[in-house]
Amino acid sequence: MASFIHLNPVARDYTFKAPRGVERGTDESTVLAFHQSLPSYNETTLHTLPSLAASLGLSHVLVKDESDRFGLPAxxxxxxxxxxxRAVLSALEANEEQNVTTAATMSVADLGSAARDRGLRIVTSTEGNCGRAVARMAKYLGLPVRVSVPGYMNEGTRQKIRSEGAEVLVVKGSYEDTIPVIRKDAEEREGSVLVLDVGLEGYEVVPKYFVEGYSSMLAESEKQVPELTGGKPATHAIVPCGAGSIAQAVVQHYKGAERQKQHGSATVIAVEATTAACLKASLEAGESTDVTTTDTIMNGMNCGTLSTLAWPVLSEGVDASVVVTDQESHSAVEELKSSGTMAGPCGAATLAALRRVCVDSRARSELALGPESIVVLHCTEGTRDYPVPS
Incomplete structure (x- = not known):
């Protein structure tokens, strides 16, 4: 790989403007209120790493720790x-306007009862955390769920998905290979509700809801940062990028018109595995570009195709794409562990990316990383087993 960093200067002047009309998004407060209504809602911790910040010449380095979200490790x-x-509401034939209104008021219990009366089921594909999360929500609703997974997924991860009451369908090949299988399953069986977090041609409404859902993490973080910095907001955010949904959410939040009005824009850095750097390849090509992936300990980022919903936002709003090796990610896992943050390789990759850009003089200058910088690392998963790279 010629370079591990791709700078995207067009993002400096980017402002995300939420769509209007039937395509408009749901505001963060509505989504947060929904999450607060679910069993065991918890606001996750924002850790501060003052020694690391000092060693890198930054004001603050903060870690949004998603290792225990609703009792799940991501x-x-x-x-x-x-x-x-939202997908189940739509399947119950509420129109878009009703769906937006109802989403603020209809209880999970009532929705589950109506969905069971209609014989609905959930189907999805995953590389791990997402499938287990979909299965957990299906459990809340009392609905059956089928999850297709790639053949390379280890049995321990499959068992965790099954522990949520899901049926697991193992598909030979990559994550991308599981998607047509589960889409065909959904088409052939009446009452199936397809829930994927990646935008595909002709399938972009449900992935939009995933992006909206992640806004609760960002709303929490926005409130927590000033409590640790003497009232100052974040200036930089680093986020993992697989198919792109969480990175899209981070760009939309930190470069949103409302956030810019209150706090100014923040610089957004996306991190990928060297083995699955589809965003970096796409930015370099100027168009969404697929890459062939190989195994990585950063399983949740092992995606060779960007979401069609995410690419337009990422292409204009990500300030830099940084790729890191398995060894760098593992070293970051150990470093965070020593400071009390139990991260998995995908979450720790954000620290690896920060270290990489801080030692690159051009990237550091272009991204304005200096003594006034307040950097939030979005640590998206907790500790898990993985083969330690040699």
Missing amino acids: FKILGASWAVY
Whole structure:
């Protein structure tokens, strides 16, 4: 790989403007209120790493720790719960205007009862955390769920998905290979509700709900940062990028018109595995570009195709794409562990990316990383087993 960093200067002047009309998004306060209504809602911790910040010449480095979200070890339940909720509402034939209104008031119990009366089921594909999260929300609703997974997924991860009451369908090949299988399953069986977190041609409404769901994490973080910085907002956000949904959510939040009005725009850095750098390849090509992936300990980022919904936002709003190796991610896992944050490789990759850009003089200058910088690392998953890279 010629370079591990791709700078995207067009993002400096980017402002995300939420769509209007029937395509408009749901405001963050409505989504947060929904999450607060679910069993065991918790606001996750924002850790501060003052020694690391000092060593890198930054004002603050903060870690949004998603290692325990609704009792699950990852952020995915935020997007999955909202997406399943909205998708089931749609399947019950509420029109879009009713769906937006009802989403603020209809209880999960009432929705589940109506969905069971109609014989609905949930189907999805996953590389791990997302499938388990979808299954958890299906459990809340009392609905059956089928999850297709790639053949390379280890049995321990499959069992965790089954522990939520899901049927697991193992598909030979990559994550991308599981999607047509589960789409065909949904088409052939009446009452199936397809829930995927990646935008595909002809399938972009439900992925939009995933992106909206992640806004609760960002709303929490926006409130927490000033409490640790003497009232100052974040200036930089680093986020993992697989198919792109969480990165899209981070761009939309930190470069949204309302946030810019209150706090100014923040610089957004996306991190990918060297083995699955489809965003970096797409930015370099100027168009969404697929890549062939190989195994990585950063399983949740092992995606060779960007969401069609995410690409337009990422292409204009991500300030830099940084790729990191498995060894760098593992080292970051160990470093965070030593400071009390129990991260998995995908979450720790954000720290690896920060270290990489801080030692690159051009990237550091272009991204305005300096003594006034307040950097939030979105640590999207908790600790898990993985083969330690040699």
